[in-house]
Amino acid sequence: MTLDRAVMAFAGAMVLVSLALTQFVHPAWIWLTVFVGANLLQASFTGFCPAAMAFKRLGLKAGVVFR
Structure with missing residues (x-):
């Protein structure tokens, strides 16, 4: 599995867990969904992703998914 996936x-x-x-x-757990969505949005603009x-x-490598 690649880092992106x-x-x-x-x-x-x-x-799904937060829902x-x-x-x-x-x-109030809906705020976890909001946080995940906001993090995805900011990561798409800034490239900063704590999960990545x-x-x-943990050893996952970035790779090309489509060739």
Whole structure:
């Protein structure tokens, strides 16, 4: 798995988990969804992504997905 795909999978999983927590635990968990979306938006403009930095430290390599 490449770094880019790992970040996308992590973001998608976080959105789904936060929506489940919002539904079954407490409505305030929707703020986790807002945070994930805002982080994705700022990362698209700035290139700074804490999740990508964490995955890189765990050993994932950046790679070309489409050739």
